[in-house]
Amino acid sequence: MDKTLTDRRIRRTQKLLKESLIELMSEKDFKDITIKDITEHADLNRGTFYLHYADTYELLKAVEDGVTGDLQSMIDSHLEQAHAEQSLIPVLLPVIRYIVKNEKLCRNLFENDYASDFHTAIHSLIYQNGYRIIEQRFRFSPTAFSDYFFEFVTYGLIGVLRKWINGGMRESEDELARIGNDAVMSLARTFFGAPA
Amino acid sequence: MDKTLTDRRIRRTQKLLKESLIELMSEKDFKDITIKDITEHADLNRGTFYLHYADTYELLKAVEDGVTGDLQSMIDSHLEQAHAEQSLIPVLLPVIRYIVKNEKLCRNLFENDYASDFHTAIHSLIYQNGYRIIEQRFRFSPTAFSDYFFEFVTYGLIGVLRKWINGGMRESEDELARIGNDAVMSLARTFFGAPA
DNA sequence: TTGAAAAATCAACATAATGTTTAATAAACA
DNA sequence: TGTTTATTAAACATTATGTTGATTTTTCAA
Secondary structure (H helix, E strand, O other), X not given: XXXXXXXXXXXXXXXXXXXXXXXXXXXXXXXXXXXXXXXXXXXXXHHHHHOOOOOHHHHHHHHHHXXXXXXXXXXXXXXXXHHHHOOOHHHHHHHXXXXXXXXXXXXXXXXXXXXXXXXXXXXXXXXXXXXXHHHHHHOOOOOHHHHHHHHHHHHHHHHHHHHHHHOOOOOOHHHHHHHHHHHHHHHHHHHHOOOO | OOHHHHOHHHHHHHHHHHHHHHHHHHHOOHHHOOHHHHHHHHOOXXXXXXXXXXXXXXXXXXXXXXXXXHHHHHHHHHHHHHXXXXXXXXXXXXXXXXXXXXXXXXXXXXXXXXXHHHHHHHHHHHHHHHHHHHHHHHOOOOOHHHHHHHHHHHHHHHHHHHHHHHOOOOOOHHHHHHHHHHHHHHHHHHHHOOOO
């Protein structure tokens, strides 16, 4: 068992550090946030920071990993349904709902110019989970060409999410999920033919 | 007349600083590059740096702006042809060729996690120039929905470029341009109907 | 070609952040 | 309850940052 995850003091400290970073990121650019800023906001000793993270970037990464971990478990619990319906909607919906529930955090991460680790993580999240759904539905044989298709649509979905967040989340959750799913499925149909 | 652009000393200094940053970015993470690193590599006085940029991020931005400026002028000189052919290929090709010619630089910027200002800039570059071509070809009326379409395809194109660069630029320039154009046009056809 | 203007240098400086260390304290666990 | 371990506190050396003023060098334009 990993003590890191069980000791209450460690959990508390890391939680405080993450929360402080998130709050500070609403106030100023990530690049201008110092370790001193974070520990003062968290009311922790500066030295304590180094017991957990090497620098602010590592802490940011931990925050991002928390989010992508959350998202992955939400997706996991809806993957079966997505396969049954051969649609991305059952996995897009919980992702969108998560973003709504954690708006400040997600807005920070999506907008932040120094968090494109996060973009990469979201990208592979969509890629990994979406691939099998599309594969099952269209039964294409993987080629260099289909790889580009997937790159195109996963980035496309990120763009849609980002626009939605930056635009004030005007569309409803269902609407947005439909928009994303339609775009991907339409393109898949053009490229791979009719669904199997 | 802007002296900044005419004085040979200024041009030389800024060029040296940019080149040094680019070289150093091949060696280590942008976040670990200090002003001292840059000026030593450029063999310039550290104080000179501050006469031009406030911090390393501002210098990075200047490098990015140089690239997007180059790209925009390449696009400009091919826009007419793109409109005539109602195809993205005439503008995608020079962009791709530019990336090949400036491989190290572009690889750094596309891969760099702290340069998503660059991604944003590339994004609006594609958006601005692509919009009118698609608009002219499909004669759709702009809606919130079409906005999402454009967000989707511009991000999608970035994804394709990024995969191509990270994957070792296997496909030929023509092939890649065709892949990108096909993806966008196919999706446009599904959404906006047959070309006008 | 020369003289004025301006950029770059040099050295010094104050400030601030970083990263590490030690002993002491406090909290958690089993 | 006793042991383990995380956190604190204080001090420290190191490094980067950002600024200053005097000096040198380069550029530009008359």
